[in-house]
Amino acid sequence: MDFSSKLLENAVNEVAQLPGIGRRTALRLVLHLLKQPKEQTHYLTEALMRFRNEIKLCKNCHNISDVELCEICTNKKRDASVICVVEDIRDVMAIESTAQFRGLYHVLGGKISPIEGIGPQNLTIESLLNKVVSGSVKEIIFALSPTMEGDTTNFYIYRQIEKYAIKVSTIARGISVGDELEYADEVTLGRSIINRIPFENSLKA
């Protein structure tokens, strides 16, 4: 692309660095800003800069937070002895929106992935182990995506906590509610038979 303006070119180049946004889309977004009042660009950039510079991670669960300890960790009504291990804040938001979990979270910040160069030391695994060692934890629930990386991460952590007398579980894998059985993949369907649940349980929630 050949730009008539350096300012435009710079803006497009920067926006195009965001994941999933190509140069054509970036150009469309940037030209959109030009048609809006200057304030919109001001608010947008201000919000991004403040977010990037001032955001904190909760000291306890490593979730994104505006304060030292997040709302979930400071909530006295929640059960601090049950910890749900998730990849990032989006998973916390997804599980919170189900209103089915009343324990605390532990945000790993990613999954072990040799291909992307992410090892255990890049995640908050040590902080999770410290919680287990301290004896305050009764149950750990793994809620990582059921992918190769997710399973690897689960297993890595499991090997280090199995010697402690705590319950370790993973979220159920099975056929999604509303899915047609014939289109389910074999692995999922196979596991859903092995890990079948008492019928009464399927009536809950």
Next chain:
Amino acid sequence: MDFSSKLLENAVNEVAQLPGIGRRTALRLVLHLLKQPKEQTHYLTEALMRFRNEIKLCKNCHNISDVELCEICTNKKRDASVICVVEDIRDVMAIESTAQFRGLYHVLGGKISPIEGIGPQNLTIESLLNKVVSGSVKEIIFALSPTMEGDTTNFYIYRQIEKYAIKVSTIARGISVGDELEYADEVTLGRSIINRIPFENSLKA
């Protein structure tokens, strides 16, 4: 969506105002910035603010430019008596990349669209008429998208310049190079027969 952080929520809300970007995508983009060095967010916001605050429109053709008169308008090798009327800078870039046009452009800044509340007074039509009245123009080429709004805009301008002794043309409408004839729509195919061209011309470019 329920956010644990006001800073995050603000950033997502602002990004989600961009066209074609929903709140889920906005969240993904914003969290991406968090994983990158702070400098990236700084460069991004700086580029957007500078673009929005410092960008100029060329005094002659109304194209986006860093200076008063754009590179195309100041290029002595280009034919100032032929003016190609386009909607916005993206069309200028598209036509320039073909290297088939050596005249100047006139950027309207949109198309007449009563539904979107865009009337002739919102576009740079008057400035185009001034050029025609001044007598320096020999040919006007309409290069708006062949949509209802594009055709309306073409016709509106045409009615005001037809009394002047200048050539008025539109870019050819027909079957795209490489397209299968059977999949072409009837209107396009019909017009491509009515406006058939001498065979020798199809051998060019």
